[in-house]
Amino acid sequence: MTQGQEQIEKLQKLAAMVRYYILAATTRAGSGHPSSSLSATDLMTGLFFGGGFRYDPDRPDYPNNDRLIFSKGHASPLFYALWLAAGRLSEEEMLTYRQFGSPLEGHPTASFPYAEAATGSLGQGLSIGLGMALNARYLDKLPCCTYVLLGDSEMAEGSQWEAIQLAARYELDNLIGIIDVNRLGQRGETMYGHDLQAYKLRLEAFGWRTMVIDGHSYPDILTAYEQARQAAGRPVMIIARTLKGKGVAVMENRDGWHGKTLSPDDYQQALQQLGRVDCSVRGEIKTPERIEPEPGSAAEIAPLDYPADQPVATRKAFGNALKRLGPGFPGLVSLDAEVSNSTAAEVFKEAFPERFFEMYVAEQNMVGAAQGLALRGKLPFVSTFAAFLTRAYDQIRMGQYSEANLKLVGSHAGVSIGEDGPSQMGLEDLAMFRAIVDSVVLYPADATAMERLVEAAARHRGLVYLRATRAATPILYGPQEHFSIGGSKVLRSSDRDMLTVATAGITLFEALAAHEELKQEGINLRVLDMYSIKPLDREILLKAAGETRAIITVEDHYAEGGLGEAVQSALATVAVPVYKLAVGKKPKSGKPDELLDYEEISRGAIAHRARAIAGS
């Protein structure tokens, strides 16, 4: 037997065992996606143990490891079985698949040490892989490759085509996708079935190298991986013809088996078809070249320098903050969706062009790529209009299950952006981000607060969202003021405060103006800057609840899920009335002040509400 034949025989043995464990685990669990796992088994066994994939399992975080992402996350049984085959999982552990408390979840999450990212919402893996490839090529400058296993159904997702465009644009020849073209979606055929040329044509039109192979032929598979690694300036897509359920006659290439496990009888029959499986066989993963990236060196961060009498938009302060912090955070990178002149990310871009990535008008991919960068140890700040972050809500949601250290900045918040009108107004962003598990949500009112909170975000481990205002606003806080996640500021208070206004951002200035007006009438307002919307400073609110008659919240945001409801929730078991001023009507074009009045969140509206409460 030649060395090649020996290798292939070994791979086939490993694949048989992998198939066995796919069936054993899913049958025992009574749920899972065996057919989707079986179609990709040969592709992945060939990748892991055929010399293509280079990875040190003792050091999952080793910088020059190749990366593998299962964009088709429902093939998790295959993923776990491969690690068993690599000697990193016992049979006993494998059989805890999908059990409560097991790291082997239904779709991979951060609980499994070898999962690069949480997947399971289709069409997101290629973006994450793109981020990792960007990191390897342009930041760490290492020769490692990023592999992404893709399903055919998920190629319908637009996010994939964002990643495909950007990968070609960035010449990421270290990004290798493998499409498991098994023809069958969740219910029936995919759009292209087994028409592999359809995929080839489309991917080549977008500038990728392609290889069309038989996804169950080891010679094809091994050759493809070898050729894929030969850098040639373009990302690579291996388009593999496979059979869903390959290896199990009852499900092989048959519709109606997506997400279905075997009955006890079918399981026994399947075991017979697999033949004699050697469960002791283990495979070796090739070790990566020992290369470390250049260590970044942190330098001193310059102090703040905002003249007290010059209004600055918090979005501009965001850009300034990135530039100011750049030297102190060598891993800090900026991604923007073709609006960097609006979000001010261009300030960072001009100072650190090698750390800025233009992601074009493709927000889903931008967030996914940022996840990839974060998971490889970088500190990505993602920016666009707050309204357009709604485009990437699924990616933001999934990022939490990867525990990605992601920072997002949404500018042009609220009706106060003015004449551009509602399509450009972020009015749901506070609700959207508050609902994300373990998120931090910050809404600084002035340039000082923004700079301090961008730094706090950079130091915080986990997802942070910062809301930024379009208009220039006065400097409220001097450089000595301290801001923290979970903090707040009391801007106006006395021993005779009748009512409290709890607000943040652009409406804080409205509250301060209302305070002035009402002081003349003998109504003292306490004014709180609740710049940390999540976590919220409950203590300061309890104090106000104890010392004033009522709380009025004000926000340039719709009424549901934002600051008002956060305050109402924090005080829900306290006997203080909480009134909420928020955007209630579909907004329209107009001057900022006209719109604040129209939506009854202006100084006039605050004063009016305060008088009504004071009088009652």
Added chain:
Amino acid sequence: MTQGQEQIEKLQKLAAMVRYYILAATTRAGSGHPSSSLSATDLMTGLFFGGGFRYDPDRPDYPNNDRLIFSKGHASPLFYALWLAAGRLSEEEMLTYRQFGSPLEGHPTASFPYAEAATGSLGQGLSIGLGMALNARYLDKLPCCTYVLLGDSEMAEGSQWEAIQLAARYELDNLIGIIDVNRLGQRGETMYGHDLQAYKLRLEAFGWRTMVIDGHSYPDILTAYEQARQAAGRPVMIIARTLKGKGVAVMENRDGWHGKTLSPDDYQQALQQLGRVDCSVRGEIKTPERIEPEPGSAAEIAPLDYPADQPVATRKAFGNALKRLGPGFPGLVSLDAEVSNSTAAEVFKEAFPERFFEMYVAEQNMVGAAQGLALRGKLPFVSTFAAFLTRAYDQIRMGQYSEANLKLVGSHAGVSIGEDGPSQMGLEDLAMFRAIVDSVVLYPADATAMERLVEAAARHRGLVYLRATRAATPILYGPQEHFSIGGSKVLRSSDRDMLTVATAGITLFEALAAHEELKQEGINLRVLDMYSIKPLDREILLKAAGETRAIITVEDHYAEGGLGEAVQSALATVAVPVYKLAVGKKPKSGKPDELLDYEEISRGAIAHRARAIAGS
């Protein structure tokens, strides 16, 4: 002069006037996107008045009108100026552009009678147009065409490529896109600049017919529109080379002019460059063929028929409801994202195959297309997993500004789906949909309630979201029970209720079980089914607040923005404590009951909390 030359001279005159008004309106407003409007002026003047576009301005809703969508919504000055040129807008009205209260908003919204849809968030217009084309081809069966003006920057959006795939799949040769390839994005060049072949290659790979033209040459433009209308089984993309700011030397083809208006001096110079403009010239739009669609006839709706002792999953009831209502709502159509066997939309598909549209794994396009269908008078129900509706949040957001009569159903809500794990769990959907202005959010607990609320949704004018459960649940309500938007049900109550549990959906059953347990201990729980989460039945909550010691809310959803905060908000000025039980920790795989316990939203957790409050 030949007839052709005469026509072109007329078009040039109209275009000159259109350019004049673009400049006049934006300069006066001091904001807007003149350069982006000028690049598309010849394309659109040629479309409107060259005989291609067929539309009766006296009857914007005429079924056989062609449709035109400005996917590049920021070119609104051009859009309005065209209608002025058609005699439908006065100069005075034109000059109210962007003023508060003017129907001529910064980006088109429902306030302008000729805007087919609100646009301004890029990359959404082609999906909306696809929906209208689907309607014309497969439902109304009319020969009208749908035109979509696209920007080049927005071709980076994945949603466009979802639409592009689906349009080819559905052979929509009545869908004609025009890409205004002006090379310059918001800041700098787009990915492909003036490389028109890049667009041609990609679009043809996806099965579209393409035509590459000079976007400022009327012979090119008119020929393209004529050829585009010749149906040939494939959608058409006209790829037009244009110059941003065409006609105004200071901005023509120059970077840095996106979204910038002219200074007074530059404006005067530009007027000189335009030359003598005849502001009295008007153009005629060709009238459409007088064809009406077959009127649909409403037939009787069958009664409900759920045996009281057979549990049914509310997602299955959703499918049944669509089928049952189908005869009574001839405009009802169903769109699903390749999960119709999970969402049960396949029940409707089997009964009414010509009214079901498989939209594949591409949720953004699905929602956009549904908008298009709704705006053409159909009643679309969009379904997928609740978790995956986060993929389309921007489209959902924008749909409200079009006032699209959209119905969305999200299944597999909550941790209670079990072993598939967090990627598949809808845990942010109530917050997401509550934050959408003017939305209705419903969460029926049993099959009866689901059927009744699907019907209520169908009868309601506006966006409705229905949350569906994966697991089979008992029948709580008989066929005679009435359900309404804004309503609720009192399931358990007495004169001696100590505490109230306000809940909905899957946790309602937990509350009922807790009620039983606590009754034994002498603690009477009032149990409220708050199936209408928005609008919320505040009256029933006020009554409970007056008659019981405290309210406990329970939801299989994260703690922010959902039912709990809705109740806390409704009672924020009432002196009753409201305790909230919700999902607080990142969920994992596991059995449904294990997860409900882990997240402390189970019967045990409810009872435990109730005892603690009762004891205090």
